[in-house]
Each structure stands twice: as structure tokens, then as C-alpha cells.
Amino acid sequence: MTHDLLGRHRAVLPDWLALYYEDPLEITHGEGRHVWDAAGNRYLDFFGGILTTMTAHALPEVTxxxxxxxxxxxxxxxxxxxxxxxxxxxxxxxxxxxxxxxxxxxxxxxxxxxxxxxxxxxxxxxxxxxxxxxxxxxxxxxxxxxxxxxxxxxxxxxxxxxxxxxxxxxxxxxxxxxxxxxxxxxxxxxxxxxxxxxxxxxxxxxxxxxxxxxxxxxxxxxxxxxxxxxxxxxxxxxxxxxxxxxxxxxxxxxxxxxxxxxxxxxxxxxxxxxxxxxxxxxxxxxxxxxxxxxxxxxxxxxxxxxxxxxxxxxxxxxxxHDLQGNARRVGGLLIERLRAVAARVPHVREVRGRGLMIGVELTRPGTDEADPRAASAVLEEARAGGLLIGKGGGHDTSALRIAPPLTLTVAEAEEGAAILERALSSL
The missing domain is CATH 3.40.640.10 (Type I PLP-dependent aspartate aminotransferase-like (Major domain))
Known part of the structure; x- marks a missing residue:
């Protein structure tokens, strides 16, 4: 079904309309900080439709x-x-x-x-x-x-x-x-x-x-x-x-x-x-x-x-619900967790950001040369592990972008960091 939809997408939409993943994803529904695809797979969402799902998917007050x-x-x-x-x-x-x-x-x-x-x-x-x-x-x-x-x-x-x-x-x-x-x-x-x-x-x-x-x-x-x-x-x-x-x-x-x-x-x-x-x-x-x-x-x-x-x-x-305060508390924990992971991964040049707006820049080990292929590989591995993240960057798209809904819990931050750690370690 997804492959059929991909063919239809390519037939009627512009070539320059970017899609993530080698096998593009159709998201069918979401709840809280999670979304599901057309095959029924569940993902922890650390990108929120490009920072747009700010509070939560299907937040009852909004719906x-x-x-x-x-x-x-x-x-x-x-x-x-x-x-x-x-x-x-x-x-x-x-x-x-x-x-x-x-x-x-x-x-x-x-x-x-x-x-x-x-x-x-x-x-x-x-x-x-x-x-x-x-x-x-x-x-x-x-x-x-x-x-x-x-x-x-x-x-x-x-x-x-x-x-x-x-x-x-x-x-x-x-x-x-x-x-x-x-x-x-x-x-x-x-x-x-x-x-x-x-x-x-x-x-x-x-x-x-x-x-x-x-x-x-x-x-x-x-x-x-x-x-x-x-x-x-x-x-x-x-x-x-x-x-x-x-x-x-x-x-x-x-x-x-x-x-x-x-x-x-x-x-x-x-x-x-x-x-x-x-x-x-x-x-x-x-x-x-x-x-x-x-x-x-x-x-x-x-x-x-x-x-x-x-x-x-x-x-x-x-x-x-003081979601700004939650972004400060949970985001601070997530940044420190990712910095500890990065210290063990040669491809990571820098973990930066504040609150729940975090970037992980990837370079070729031992250099400052951007490595967009590494970023794409981590994106794929994170998806396979049940985590959706974004990517961006200047001259090359070599930074991972992490921006979950602001209701993210400490347990979900730890879960996402563990998935990302495995994805980064796979480089």
C-alpha cells in the first residue's frame, strides 16, 4: 500500500518535494508523543512534523x-x-x-x-x-x-x-x-x-x-x-x-x-x-x-x-501546564544524556541546543568535514529502532534535529536517547 502511494506521489507532486527515508513513511495517526505508520508500527516522535506538534498528538483540549x-x-x-x-x-x-x-x-x-x-x-x-x-x-x-x-x-x-x-x-x-x-x-x-x-x-x-x-x-x-x-x-x-x-x-x-x-x-x-x-x-x-x-x-x-x-x-x-518549564527540565536531561553518548561516538562533532531544541552535528571522524551520509544512516537506524528525528545543517545536511512535543516525559526522553545511542553506535 505504501509503495503504491509513493508511486502516486511521484506521479503528481514535484520532484523537489523532499521525503525522508529510503522507504518513505506514511503516518496514519498519533497520540501523545507517539505516531503509527500504515503498517501499524509505533514510533516515538522526536520531530513533531517539523516542530509543529508542540504539545501532543491528538491533545484532547485541542481536538x-x-x-x-x-x-x-x-x-x-x-x-x-x-x-x-x-x-x-x-x-x-x-x-x-x-x-x-x-x-x-x-x-x-x-x-x-x-x-x-x-x-x-x-x-x-x-x-x-x-x-x-x-x-x-x-x-x-x-x-x-x-x-x-x-x-x-x-x-x-x-x-x-x-x-x-x-x-x-x-x-x-x-x-x-x-x-x-x-x-x-x-x-x-x-x-x-x-x-x-x-x-x-x-x-x-x-x-x-x-x-x-x-x-x-x-x-x-x-x-x-x-x-x-x-x-x-x-x-x-x-x-x-x-x-x-x-x-x-x-x-x-x-x-x-x-x-x-x-x-x-x-x-x-x-x-x-x-x-x-x-x-x-x-x-x-x-x-x-x-x-x-x-x-x-x-x-x-x-x-x-x-x-x-x-x-x-x-x-x-x-x-x-508550564510546558516551558518542562522543556527546560526534560530538555536539559536529554542534552546531557546525548552529550554522554556523543563522547563515545567519533562521528559526533557537537551536541548543542537548549530546551527541547537539540542538534547533533556529525562529521567525518577526526575532521570538521560534514558527513551527510552519516546523518542519513542514523536517521534510518533511528526509525528502525522506533524513533523519528529530523536533519538539517548549513553547507551539508549533517546535523540531526531533535524537537519532541513539549509534554515529553523523562521516561520518553530516556527511551529516545537509548534508541539514538544505538543508531549512532551503528556508524
Whole structure:
């Protein structure tokens, strides 16, 4: 049955639509932190549909909210007052940290980042954008144009002029040998020098932890130091929280808060986990920025009632059960467990991350050369052992990405780590 479905997939869908595994997997249902495939095999899910199943599969509170809303009204567009959209916007504005915040809902992280770029360039009346090397911001024409990761940027054409900045990857590049304070100073010096050779850009867009890039991040405080340079020139800061938001990093509710001594960003984008599988994205911005557009607009599907009902139930569950605290506690245990495993595996260059957002970078033993074949082999072995994980990275896809639902238990963390240990030892 799966092979038949694979043939049908290939017959009607694009060749560039990536599938994991030599024998691709059809997931039929899930519960909690587990999913099942079409053959009835059960897996511990450590990737959550690319960090999207944030709380749990088939979370009763979310499924009930969706079913009740579906029985009333699925959709009306933003042309009509929408109570669930207003209620979710109120809650998000309150937890955003942005003063006088306004929220605009989209259907994806790509669309959220696209909207943030529209707002920033309109507000600043310029088409130059700063982005980080090794970054990923989506698959639309504009977001591909600012993505600093060659493997996910299929065209050099772009409606924007993009300048790429150092700092998103702590352990690679020309400043990797420096201590944290000197690393930050060097990156700030590079940014300052770059800005001396161009007209002031509209904005810097940056992921606090680079998702597709392999869960890499700078030392805490880098973006606060960047902000001081940007603010002097009126340049906006967009924090791409599509993967880092809602407490996943454990230490903070938003990724930008690790760099927060200079205050919140001008704009924050979000998506993925807030809907727990429903298609929700959005932008949070100060009112003067959000309201800067001089033409009317609507969103047909952004903020539609059924997705807003899911978002409200999901965010409420996350806050009431302190899932940020659980990500910090269980994620800390999982990172230490994986670091102990890595010390015995020559292929592992680094275990990094925070909370339940963990990267394991694989290289050829004794070198810094990325080893994407090793990453693919571990992915297959982990699946055979009953564990689903992701992969990513910069120049090559050689980092394992581990991002379970935030309700992960200590026992499940230990189970997943044991499976991953066997998979890594098989290299």
C-alpha cells in the first residue's frame, strides 16, 4: 500500500518535494508523543512534523476545540468580526513583550516572514535587508531571497537586496576560535563595517536559534549587541520565532529573550507550534509599524475560526501546564544524556541546543568535514529502532534535529536517547 502511494506521489507532486527515508513513511495517526505508520508500527516522535506538534498528538483540549468550532463555523475571512481571532490576538499581544502590539495572522511561517519584510521595507522605505549566514526563512520568492542556506535557496533572484552577517553559527567560521565576548565583539565589528559601505537597510531578520541550519545559535547577547548598532541607524529588528517561540528553548518563552537586554524586537514572526498542527502563522509588531501600510488588505485564510480555536486551546494548555518549564527540565536531561553518548561516538562533532531544541552535528571522524551520509544512516537506524528525528545543517545536511512535543516525559526522553545511542553506535 505504501509503495503504491509513493508511486502516486511521484506521479503528481514535484520532484523537489523532499521525503525522508529510503522507504518513505506514511503516518496514519498519533497520540501523545507517539505516531503509527500504515503498517501499524509505533514510533516515538522526536520531530513533531517539523516542530509543529508542540504539545501532543491528538491533545484532547485541542481536538475538542476544533470539533466544536467546526460544528459552528469553519471560516468567514477577515472581512467580518471574528471573536476567536480577536481573543488569540489579545493573548499573543500580552505575552509578546512588545509595547502597543498588533497581531496579523497568516497561514504559515513563510507568509509571516514575507509579511514582516513587507512591513519593514514599507516602514523604512528601502529594499535592503540584513540576514544571517546559514539562515532559513521560508519558501516564498522573498523569503528564499533572504535565506542564507544554499541547500534551501533554489534561485539567486530576489525582490530584495540582501546582505549577510556573521554570528548565527558559534562553532564554525572565522570567529569560531574566539571566546564568547570576543566573538560578539568581532561580529559587531563586522556588522558595523558592513553598514559603513551601504545605505542603511530596512531591517535585520534573524532566528535566535537557526532551525533548518541545524539548531545553531550565537552566544547569548549577540542580538542585543547588534540591536544597539541597528538602533543608532533606525534599522528594525525582526526576530523569526517560527521554530523558537512558545517556550521550546526552555530558558525563555521567546528565543529573543536570550538577547533581550536592549528590549524586545520591533517585529516577531511566529507559526508552527502555536496551532499544534493547524495552519497558523503571524506577525507581532508595534502599532506604528503594523499600521504603516497605505493600502487596504485582508487575509482570506489567515485567522480563520477553526485554526484560531485550535491556537487558543493549545496556547492555554501550554501556559496552564508550564510546558516551558518542562522543556527546560526534560530538555536539559536529554542534552546531557546525548552529550554522554556523543563522547563515545567519533562521528559526533557537537551536541548543542537548549530546551527541547537539540542538534547533533556529525562529521567525518577526526575532521570538521560534514558527513551527510552519516546523518542519513542514523536517521534510518533511528526509525528502525522506533524513533523519528529530523536533519538539517548549513553547507551539508549533517546535523540531526531533535524537537519532541513539549509534554515529553523523562521516561520518553530516556527511551529516545537509548534508541539514538544505538543508531549512532551503528556508524
Amino acid at each position: 475538542k476545540a476544533v470539533a466544536e468550532q467546526a460544528g459552528r463555523l469553519l471560516h468567514s475571512s477577515t472581512l467580518y468580526l471574528n471573536r476567536p481571532m480577536v481573543e488569540l490576538a489579545e493573548r499573543i499581544a500580552k505575552v509578546s513583550g512588545i509595547p502597543d502590539a498588533r497581531v496579523f495572522f497568516t497561514t504559515s511561517g513563510t507568509e509571516a516572514n514575507d509579511t514582516a519584510l513587507l512591513l519593514a521595507t514599507a516602514y523604512r522605505r528601502g529594499d535592503t535587508v540584513l540576514a544571517m549566514r546559514n539562515s532559513y526563512h521560508g519558501r516564498s520568492f522573498a523569503t528564499v531571497g533572504i535565506t542564507g542556506n544554499r541547500g534551501w535557496s533554489p534561485t539567486s533572484l530576489s525582490p530584495l537586496q540582501t546582505l549577510y552577517v556573521h554570528g548565527g553559527v558559534r562553532t564554525r567560521g572565522p570567529y569560531a576560535h574566539l571566546a564568547d565576548r570576543e566573538f560578539i565583539a568581532a561580529c559587531v565589528g563586522d556588522l558595523t563595517d558592513l553598514l559603513g559601505h551601504t545605505r542603511p537597510p530596512a531591517a535585520l531578520i534573524a532566528e535566535p536559534v537557526q532551525g533548518v541550519g541545524g539548531f545553531t545559535s550565537p552566544p547569548d547577547g549577540l542580538y542585543a549587541a547588534f540591536r544597539e548598532v541597528l538602533r543608532e541607524r533606525g534599522i528594525l529588528w525582526i526576530s523569526d520565532e517560527v521554530q523558537t517561540g512558545w517556550g521550546r528553548t526552555g530558558d525563555h518563552f521567546w528565543g529573543w529573550q536570550a538577547h533581550g537586554r536592549s528590549g524586545p524586537p520591533d517585529l516577531v514572526t511566529f507559526a508552527k507550534g502555536i496551532g499544534n498542527g493547524m495552519s497558523i502563522g503571524g506577525v507581532i509588531a508595534r502599532a506604528e509599524i503594523m499600521n504603516c501600510l497605505d493600502a487596504g488588505s485582508i487575509s482570506t485564510f489567515g485567522g480563520t475560526q477553526i485554526t484560531m480555536a485550535a491556537g487558543l486551546a493549545n496556547l492555554g494548555y501550554l501556559l496552564e
